[in-house]
Amino acid sequence: MTLGFGEGGNPSVGVRGSSPTAGSAAHTVKSGSSFHEMWRELLPVGRDADSGGYRRYAWTGPDAECRAWFKEQAEGRGLAYEVDRNGNQWAWLGDPAAGDAVVTGSHLDSVPDGGAFDGPLGVVSSFAALDELLRRGARFTKPLAIVNFGDEEGARFGLACVGSRLTSGALTVADAHRLTDGDGVSLPRAMAAAGYDPEAIGPDPERLAKIGAFVELHVEQGRALDLSGDRVGIASAIWPHGRWRFDFRGEANHAGTTRLADRHDPMLSYAETVLAARREAELAGAVATFGKIAVDPNGVNAIPSRVRGWLDSRAADQETLDTVVGGIEKAAREYADAHGVDLDVVRESFTPVVEFDHALRDELGRILGRDTGLTVPVLGTGAGHDAGILSGSIPTAMLFVRNPTGVSHSPAESAAEDDCVAGVDALADVLEGLAC
Numbered sequence: 001m002t003l004g005f006g007e008g009g010n011p012s013v014g015v016r017g018s019s020p021t022a023g024s025a026a027h028t029v030k031s032g033s034s035f036h037e038m039w040r041e042l043l044p045v046g047r048d049a050d051s052g053g054y055r056r057y058a059w060t061g062p063d064a065e066c067r068a069w070f071k072e073q074a075e076g077r078g079l080a081y082e083v084d085r086n087g088n089q090w091a092w093l094g095d096p097a098a099g100d101a102v103v104t105g106s107h108l109d110s111v112p113d114g115g116a117f118d119g120p121l122g123v124v125s126s127f128a129a130l131d132e133l134l135r136r137g138a139r140f141t142k143p144l145a146i147v148n149f150g151d152e153e154g155a156r157f158g159l160a161c162v163g164s165r166l167t168s169g170a171l172t173v174a175d176a177h178r179l180t181d182g183d184g185v186s187l188p189r190a191m192a193a194a195g196y197d198p199e200a201i202g203p204d205p206e207r208l209a210k211i212g213a214f215v216e217l218h219v220e221q222g223r224a225l226d227l228s229g230d231r232v233g234i235a236s237a238i239w240p241h242g243r244w245r246f247d248f249r250g251e252a253n254h255a256g257t258t259r260l261a262d263r264h265d266p267m268l269s270y271a272e273t274v275l276a277a278r279r280e281a282e283l284a285g286a287v288a289t290f291g292k293i294a295v296d297p298n299g300v301n302a303i304p305s306r307v308r309g310w311l312d313s314r315a316a317d318q319e320t321l322d323t324v325v326g327g328i329e330k331a332a333r334e335y336a337d338a339h340g341v342d343l344d345v346v347r348e349s350f351t352p353v354v355e356f357d358h359a360l361r362d363e364l365g366r367i368l369g370r371d372t373g374l375t376v377p378v379l380g381t382g383a384g385h386d387a388g389i390l391s392g393s394i395p396t397a398m399l400f401v402r403n404p405t406g407v408s409h410s411p412a413e414s415a416a417e418d419d420c421v422a423g424v425d426a427l428a429d430v431l432e433g434l435a436c
């Protein structure tokens, strides 16, 4: 059974009747129980009734509801709650000033019509793992924190991981101030409207210096664990990825009176390029997607003057990615030439490969294999995460929980109840191994 969809926001996950209040009573209930309780509470927040997907965009009403929930969870457990200068929420057990803190968490915002698991699974599992450790009577030798990073998905302002980018300095204050949403509302204005001080944003090296390790649990956005038959895996690296804009410029003309032979139709070159992208990606074992397009003049009875398509491509390593994108661009130029169409290719963004800290990764492998003697699968991912952004500043690691279909960024995103609980237990083991 899967949690989260088709159950009217009331999944039957077995704790009905025991109903521990958020926090205090959760410590005494069985492993996994506090997870179900929290999951049920968050489930309706920001869910669109028609699509069934989530619309939890940064600094909007649903985001505020998620953040209020986080604060409630922190305070209900007697954790020290704080919001940092960039709007990220923290819940501390122990004194952060002691240093070498172990931090876990993820994000609560969503892409447009996103699924229930991307982000929230990590935050809810973090609180549930802490409950599990307290149930086990764990004695912490290091401070422990749970974090909710703001604006991870970039759904509103077009840039992902704003909270962690600001904290690490990967996003400058000036660039952050220039971000605007689709309605022309700037990031500072949106933050101010939500009750935060946009003048305070900026790098937070003092905070990062107190952290010894950050572990983010996340639903897998792919099928590697489903194919290997494992509930939980450890991340090796985030694939290098980038976005390229292909501008095909031809000649607008009448769709009824222009002979086929006389046309300079950029749509044809674009369409052939889409097929080339698929071919190049298949050959290289990479991925390449044209998911966004803008057509001028965009009239049903007009040959377009310009077709602008955005390519997103990712591969396991830099060389493969270069080969794929180079191959697509070469093909695109040939198609453009054949149709008498001009082509410009602009790289709009690029993120190099992110290797998670090898020592921390190996430590996670040892901790998780300790009782079973089994090797936990280590896998790469094509998706970006706060853990990836922070890996340049502090040792970071990720745990993935099996996703039976691999579907993500969609209302159909899912994970089985038992797998979620296995994720909580794995995270509890990891936190115990690192912080106790």
Ligand SMILES: [Zn+2]
Binding pocket: 107, 118, 119, 152, 218, 385
């Ligand atoms: Zn995520």
